Amino acid sequence: MxxxxxxxxxxxxxxxxxxxxxxxxxxxxxxxxxxxxxxxxxxxxxxxxxxxxxxxxxxxxxxxxxxxxxxxxxxxxxxxxxxxxxxxxxxxxxxxxxxxxxxxxxxxxxxxxxxxxxxxxxxxxxxxxxxxxxKGLEFLSGKNGPAERERFIVRMMGYDRLEKVQERLRADRNQTKQRILGMQAGLGSRAEIEERLKREEHNLERLKKELSESEQLLEKSSREAESAQKAFERVARLKEQYEKYEREIRDNSIRLEESRKRLKALEEKTARLTEAALDKRQKLGLREEQDIAALLAAKEQTFCELESKIKEMEESLEKARERARGKLSSSEAECAFIKREVKTLSARLKELKTLGAGNSDSVCPTCGQ
Incomplete structure (x- = not known):
């Protein structure tokens, strides 16, 4: 400047x-x-x-x-x-x-x-x-002594701050030295450290082996879980088919009941017509009796056709029930198998979770070590 x-x-x-x-x-x-x-x-x-x-x-x-x-x-x-x-x-x-x-x-x-x-x-x-x-330079006269002159020069040059820094450095050095001594005391001798290091390396190798086995077991369990998931999906499809057959059976049952009601109504109507025909036969004579016989024959033909259709519907309904029972039995068997598989997988996954990398007492579920 x-x-x-x-x-x-x-x-x-x-x-x-x-x-x-x-x-x-x-x-x-x-x-x-x-x-x-x-x-x-x-x-x-x-x-x-x-x-x-x-x-x-x-x-x-x-x-x-x-x-x-x-x-x-x-x-x-x-x-x-x-x-x-x-x-x-x-x-x-x-x-x-x-x-x-x-x-x-x-x-x-x-x-x-x-x-x-x-x-x-x-x-x-x-x-x-x-x-x-x-009057800031009066210290040069030496009136207040050399110590005062030295302090003034140190203060003017900023050396007093360096002294403070040195004091802090010395304090930090002493604290660091004490920490090092404490760490050395805690670590023990070199032989003890090397022995612990060997044990830890042995534990590390064992844990690596356990980790590899656990990963293999996890991969296998994942594949089994994927198979179980596919089986669940297959059971879901079977269940959907079963519910479809159940709906068909209910619909056929409803139609069968309606057909029976119509048949009963036809029977009642036929009885009424027969009774009416007998009355007319008595009134109209033989010629009209032949017409009535033909009418009755036609009605009987219609009644037989209805009975045949009802019988066919009952047979179809019974077949649908048999198919539904077969599907239901197969679905129940598959559900039981899947439940057993899921229970086994859950037990294996639980074992995997208990295998911690830091737990030296863990036992491998595969080799038992």
Whole structure:
């Protein structure tokens, strides 16, 4: 960081001051109260705002300043081969790079944050390394002793933070050492560790073998479960066919009952007709008796045809019942077989679930080991 120029307006003793900093050492001399320390204070104010001032912010403004001349500090400096300009008042601040007319940051907080990022240090770090206040160099006289001088230099260079870090590192080292000792005590001797390692490797091989056998058993059980699922589906189809036959039997039973009712009605009607025919025979004589006989013969033929149809329907109904009974018997046998298979598979799957990789006491259901 290299200062180039500083302009102060209405800043404490400086109504309107301008300073250009040339290469080399710059010395500012003057009587007490002339504003020498104020120049250093203004540099801190330009960079970090009111955190760098002494006292209250209201005390910064020159008391007998010209009317209409607000407090303002403008500073130009170089950093990493880049020219930077800061303009700061009590109300706000602006930061410019190079000769740009548009600021890259505006506002007191934003400019302070951007300056801290550009310089790589906050206000506390700045005053501990590049800046010291009035009478801050009295330690060089040795009046307070070499120990005080050493503490001041350490604090100014930031070495006190390194000492704190070293203390924390030493504490961490001791804690880590204690943890290592505790772990070593818990692990035991090298021979014990190697013996445990051999046992664990043996257990690992045994578990791998059990896992392989369990996977084979699981694959077999999966195939059996798939077969059982197909058998279930076949039983479901048989059940559907059985229910279809049952519906057919109910429908045929209903039609048979209706046919019987019609037959009974025909029988009753035939009886009435026969009785009526006898009455007419007596009244009409032999000629009409022949007509009535022919009519009766036709009715009997119709009655015989109905009886034949009813008989056929009863035979068909009985055959349907026999088929349904056969299907039902076959379905019941298959259901019993499937239930036994499902029970066996459930027992095997339960055994598989009890085989845990971390359970060294597990017994393989196949080999019994």
């Amino acid at each position: 290299k200062l180039l120029s500083l302009k102060l307006q209405s800043f404490r003793q400086h109504k309107n001051s301008s300073i250009n900093f040339t290469d080399g050492l710059t010395a500012i001399v003057g009587p007490n109260g002339s504003g020498k320390t104020t120049i250093v204070e203004a540099i801190g104010f330009a960079l970090y705002g009111t955190r760098a001032i002494r006292g209250k912010a209201a005390d910064l403004v020159t008391r007998n300043s010209d009317k209409g001349a607000p407090l303002e500090v403008s500073m130009l400096f170089e950093h990493d081969d880049t020219t930077i300009r800061i303009e700061r008042t009590l109300e706000g601040a602006e930061l410019y790079l190079g000769g740009e007319s548009k600021p890259i940051a505006s506002g007191k907080t934003q400019v302070t944050s951007r300056i801290s990022a550009l310089l790589g240090m906050n206000y506390e770090e700045f005053i501990a390394t590049f800046f010291t206040g009035q």
